[in-house]
Amino acid sequence: MSILVVGSVAFDSVETPFGKGDDVLGGSATYFSTSASFFTDVNLVAVVGEDFPEEHIEFLESRNIDLRGLSREAGKTFHWKGKYGYDLNEAQTLETHLNVFESFRPRIPEEYREAEYLFLANIDPELQMEVLGQVEKPRVIACDTMNFWISSKPEALRAVIARVDIFIINEGEARQFTQEVNLVKAARKILDMGVKTLIIKRGEYGVLMFSDNSVFAAPAYPLEEVFDPTGAGDTFAGGFMGYLANTGDTSEAGIRQAVIFGSVMASFNVEDFSLNRMKRLDYREIEARYRSFKAMTHFEGLTEVVGSV
Amino acid sequence: MSILVVGSVAFDSVETPFGKGDDVLGGSATYFSTSASFFTDVNLVAVVGEDFPEEHIEFLESRNIDLRGLSREAGKTFHWKGKYGYDLNEAQTLETHLNVFESFRPRIPEEYREAEYLFLANIDPELQMEVLGQVEKPRVIACDTMNFWISSKPEALRAVIARVDIFIINEGEARQFTQEVNLVKAARKILDMGVKTLIIKRGEYGVLMFSDNSVFAAPAYPLEEVFDPTGAGDTFAGGFMGYLANTGDTSEAGIRQAVIFGSVMASFNVEDFSLNRMKRLDYREIEARYRSFKAMTHFEGLTEVVGSV
Numbered sequence: 001m002s003i004l005v006v007g008s009v010a011f012d013s014v015e016t017p018f019g020k021g022d023d024v025l026g027g028s029a030t031y032f033s034t035s036a037s038f039f040t041d042v043n044l045v046a047v048v049g050e051d052f053p054e055e056h057i058e059f060l061e062s063r064n065i066d067l068r069g070l071s072r073e074a075g076k077t078f079h080w081k082g083k084y085g086y087d088l089n090e091a092q093t094l095e096t097h098l099n100v101f102e103s104f105r106p107r108i109p110e111e112y113r114e115a116e117y118l119f120l121a122n123i124d125p126e127l128q129m130e131v132l133g134q135v136e137k138p139r140v141i142a143c144d145t146m147n148f149w150i151s152s153k154p155e156a157l158r159a160v161i162a163r164v165d166i167f168i169i170n171e172g173e174a175r176q177f178t179q180e181v182n183l184v185k186a187a188r189k190i191l192d193m194g195v196k197t198l199i200i201k202r203g204e205y206g207v208l209m210f211s212d213n214s215v216f217a218a219p220a221y222p223l224e225e226v227f228d229p230t231g232a233g234d235t236f237a238g239g240f241m242g243y244l245a246n247t248g249d250t251s252e253a254g255i256r257q258a259v260i261f262g263s264v265m266a267s268f269n270v271e272d273f274s275l276n277r278m279k280r281l282d283y284r285e286i287e288a289r290y291r292s293f294k295a296m297t298h299f300e301g302l303t304e305v306v307g308s309v
Numbered sequence: 310m311s312i313l314v315v316g317s318v319a320f321d322s323v324e325t326p327f328g329k330g331d332d333v334l335g336g337s338a339t340y341f342s343t344s345a346s347f348f349t350d351v352n353l354v355a356v357v358g359e360d361f362p363e364e365h366i367e368f369l370e371s372r373n374i375d376l377r378g379l380s381r382e383a384g385k386t387f388h389w390k391g392k393y394g395y396d397l398n399e400a401q402t403l404e405t406h407l408n409v410f411e412s413f414r415p416r417i418p419e420e421y422r423e424a425e426y427l428f429l430a431n432i433d434p435e436l437q438m439e440v441l442g443q444v445e446k447p448r449v450i451a452c453d454t455m456n457f458w459i460s461s462k463p464e465a466l467r468a469v470i471a472r473v474d475i476f477i478i479n480e481g482e483a484r485q486f487t488q489e490v491n492l493v494k495a496a497r498k499i500l501d502m503g504v505k506t507l508i509i510k511r512g513e514y515g516v517l518m519f520s521d522n523s524v525f526a527a528p529a530y531p532l533e534e535v536f537d538p539t540g541a542g543d544t545f546a547g548g549f550m551g552y553l554a555n556t557g558d559t560s561e562a563g564i565r566q567a568v569i570f571g572s573v574m575a576s577f578n579v580e581d582f583s584l585n586r587m588k589r590l591d592y593r594e595i596e597a598r599y600r601s602f603k604a605m606t607h608f609e610g611l612t613e614v615v616g617s618v
Contacts, residue, residue: 017490086490181326181395183513184533204492205514208531217528217605222517224493256608287611294610296526299565301603302596 001245002041002066004138005032006106006131007121007234009046009056009070010078013095014273017086018227024274025056026080028121028144031231034278035238035265036119037063038286039246043112045069045131049077049100059279069109073100088229088270089203108134117245119237120164122146125156132163140250142166142241144233150177162194168237171202183208197255199240201233209259214252218259219297221267221289228273232266235278239265264289310554311350311375313447314341315415315440316430316543318355318365318379319387322404323582326395327536333583334365335389337430337453340540343587344547344574345428346372347595348555352421354378354440358386358409368588378418382409397538397579398512417443426554428546429473431455434465441472449559451475451550453542459486471503477546480511492517506564508549510542518568523561527568528606530576530598537582541575544587548574573598 012026033042043066052072060067078101081094106127114136120128120143128143141164149157150173157177161167167190171183180186183200187210190198198210204226206219240262247254264286271277321335342351352375361381369376387410390403415436423445429437429452437452450473458466459482466486470476476499480492489495492509496519499507507519513535515528549571556563573595580586 182533182535184531188533202514205511206526206528208528215531215605216608217515217531218608219515219517219526219528222493222524222526224491224497226491253609260608290611294608296524297606297608299525299527299569299603299606300562302599 001116001139001248002043003036003117003119003241003245004043004045004108004112004115004135005029005036005119005121006045006108006128007032007119007123008078008101009044009048009052010080010101012230012274013079013081014083014228014230016084016088016228018225019273021228021273023079025059026230026274027078028123028231028234030060031234031269031275032119032121032238032241033060033065034063034275035235035269036242036245037065037238038265038281038283039239039242039261040117042066042242043069043109043115045106045108045112047071047073047100047104049073049075052077059275069107069112071107073103075100077101082230084229088226091230106131106134116140117241118142119241120144120160121234121237122149125149125153125160128160129156132160140165140241140244142168142237144168144237145173147173147176158193161190164195166197166199167195168199168201168233168240170233171200174198174200199259201236203229203232207236207259207263209255211252216256216259218256218263218293220263221293221296223267223271226270229270230273231275232270235269236262236266238262260290260293261286264293310425310448310557311352312345312426312428312550312554313352313354313417313421313424313444314338314345314428314430315354315417315437316341316428316432317387317410318353318357318361319389319410321539321583322388322390323392323537323539325393325397325537327534328582330537330582332388334368335539335583336387337432337540337543339369340543340578340584341428341430341547341550342369342374343372343584344544344578345551345554346374346547347574347590347592348548348551348570349426351375351551352378352418352424354415354417354421356380356382356409356413358382358384361386368584378416378421380416382412384409386410391539393538397535400539415440415443425449426550427451428550429453429469430543430546431458434458434462434469437469438465438472441469449474449550449553451477451546453477453546454482456482456485467502470499473504475506475508476504477508477510477542477549479542480509483507483509508568510545512538512541516545516568516572518564520561525565525568527565527572527602529572530602530605532576532580535579538579539582540584541579544578545571545575547571569599569602570595573602
């Protein structure tokens with residue numbers, strides 16, 4: 001099944017202790033789509049400006065991403081400028097130029113409206129809600145957000161969450177949103193808002209997934225070289241949703257496998273700036289790393305009582 | 310097989326956002342021994358002062374911990390005072406009164422010298438080396454340390470590490486010791502010092518274990534109530550070594566199970582102040598939580614190629 005994603009396509013200027021990239025391809029929908037495209041077909045809804053080069057269009061098309069929902073408006077493309085210190089878990093935003101993204105009102109093309117898998121990338125929750133009003137009844141809806149919307153539009157965000165199946169946020173955002181230091185309590189509060197599955201991203205520490213009756217913990221892949229964490233969360237979401245859409249298996253077991261595929265994709269993405277690693281990634285590497293995740297986390301269950309007391 | 314542990318027995322005064330404990334039972338060897346005692350017999354070598362109450366002796370004896378190596382000297386027992394903020398991963402030391410611990414020179418009783426399992430808890434690496442000079446040839450030697458020794462006696466610590474099988478430290482300490490931000494690189498540098506297995510503790514994020522040819526990632530148990538993280542690391546080490554000594558299985562699979570038992574024990578210990586949770590813990594709870602760890606981390610391996618590209 002194909003996925004519909006609504007989010008941003010952007011230029012990023014990123015500096016990390018290991019290098020920098022100026023005006024490179026970025027944006028939540030870009031990372032998501034590219035990652036998901038390794039598993040399934042993707043329909044992208046976003047906006048770019050007149051300055052968005054053909055080269056990036058060609059790259060997205062080379063990934064079989066359907067761009068009929070990518071509108072081009074007068075003005076400049078959204079531009080984010082950020083910096084990371086040695087703690088690569090936390091970006092410092094230096095500049096945000098919304099440009100054409102400022103007046104973005106997602107219009108879902110007629111042929112996308114029956115999407116069965118929908119990802120609402122990090123945009124204004126009021127726009128996320130507008131998207132929900134334009135689609136039929138997707139089988140799986142997932143959404144992301146960021147600290148800015150949690151503090152500025154918490155009610156709109158709650159309304160969106162009540163209508164989605166899977167909510168994906170950062171650890172710090174989960175704490176901020178619920179005003180709860182303890183992550184398990186924070187997770188319970190978010191589940192109480194009506195979401196079925198909550199995925200909390202913890203950067204280099206991996207992911208915790210909560211539902212009403214289970215918890216799943218997945219590590220991040222320990223990498224010797226992390227160059228640029230930009231887009232890791234969206235790349236995770238792309239691998240996660242891509243795998244779900246590919247298999248249609250939304251059982252607990254299927255969702256857990258999807259989390260690992262998401263983690264695999266994120267682990268590749270941070271190995272280079274922008275989407276450079278994605279551009280030279282092939283599916284055999286994805287499978288090999290999935291197997292590494294399995295090997296890295298496996299331990300035997302209990303067969304007998306070993307205790308002395 | 311029994312374990313020999315050399316470390317501190319202390320009084321702790323601890324404050325967390327969830328309560329406080331004044332002059333409660335603490336110390337690395339205390340936490341380690343108590344935790345290990347759920348799996349095997351423990352021989353403890355440490356020192357206390359004249360003020361150490363009979364009640365604590367009785368508790369340790371009730372856990373079948375052999376106290377022939379616990380000497381009582383003129384003066385006061387080691388006293389540590391610390392505080393935790395909402396980030397329970399990091400303790401702030403307010404006061405350290407070494408007292409009788411200042412002149413501690415571990416003397417291993419004759420009947421302990423053939424110990425097959427030895428844990429060198431966090432003490433001066435020069436004393437750790439003295440212990441190594443007093444024992445025959447243990448089958449498994451593990452050791453811990455802290456930031457203070459890393460900065461004040463790095464050479465002595467390196468000499469100890471070259472002689473142990475398993476080195477257990479915190480994430481921050483691994484970075485500090487190797488001057489390496491990337492944890493995988495830091496781990497490689499420590500393995501190069503001659504240790505076979507390196508266990509890096511990451512607080513609420515769990516544990517990463519490195520050896521020359523494998524990496525194992527184990528999460529921490531997500532708890533709704535964490536009252537006091539004091540002793541979590543030593544309690545981890547106690548469960549880890551206790552299980553190894555119980556089974557004698559030092560294969561990769563056996564060591565991985567030991568890591569999970571260590572994580573289980575640490576997860577209980579932080580549920581209450583001092584050793585209070587250990588005092589009311591029984592083995593069925595330990596087994597049940599081990600099974601929860603298994604359920605919480607399990608995902609299916611790959612059976613077929615799912616990718617579209």
